[in-house]
């Protein structure tokens with residue numbers, strides 16, 4: 001299929017080439033590149049632009065060892081020179097996010113009126129979420145989409161990643177200095193580095209089973 005938009009072929013190739021890589025070369029990720037990749041991760045959209053997520057870049061041996069233990073000894077956090085920990089911040093809406101509203105207003109992205117009403121809109125929306133026990137889930141959405149941006153950007157830069165769900169949350173929080181913080185939740189670990197293996201695409205279920213038209217299941 002031919003799509004005329006100039007960037008399409010590149011983005012499609014990058015997305016299709018990405019694999020979850022479990023073994024890494026020890027070569028370090030250049031600091032400037034790491035800086036750019038984390039900046040791209042933080043370009044991801046977030047609910048209300050509240051940015052209820054952050055990421056912790058773990059490079060030191062001690063931190064990576066602690067994360068390796070938290071994953072039950074899986075090889076990727078041990079071998080990869082960098083492990084990114086995506087943190088969901090479920091109390092972000094309770095904090096002063098005046099910087100967000102003012103930045104959007106000053107850039108001309110939001111009207112004065114929209115920016116002014118945002119704190120109340122955000123509070124009402126999240127009070128309802130809190131009543132339904134969904135604060136964590138909503139912050140995790142912000143964190144996961146940020147991790148997705150990171151993985152695609154890393155692939156485009158010739159690096160490999162692997163999303164990881166297999167870890168003990170308490171141990172990961174300890175490793176990143178967030179022990180005891182009830183408002184912080186681990187969304188995903190993403191080892192990052194140069195691949196030491198080539199992985200075969202494991203395939204995806206057929207579109208008839210996974211992409212529907214108008215009505216679920218059809």
Ligand SMILES: Cc1cc2nc3c(=O)[nH]c(=O)nc-3n(C[C@H](O)[C@H](O)[C@H](O)COP(=O)(O)O)c2cc1C
Pocket residue numbers: 018019020021022074162163164165166167199201202
């Ligand atoms: C949310 C999530 C959690 C995952 N957790 C792990 C993990 O703990 N360990 C692991 O080796 N792979 C993990 N994976 C990688 C999957 O096994 C992998 O994405 C899947 O097999 C498809 O392969 P691909 O990413 O190469 O397309 C995880 C993937 C996702 C999306």
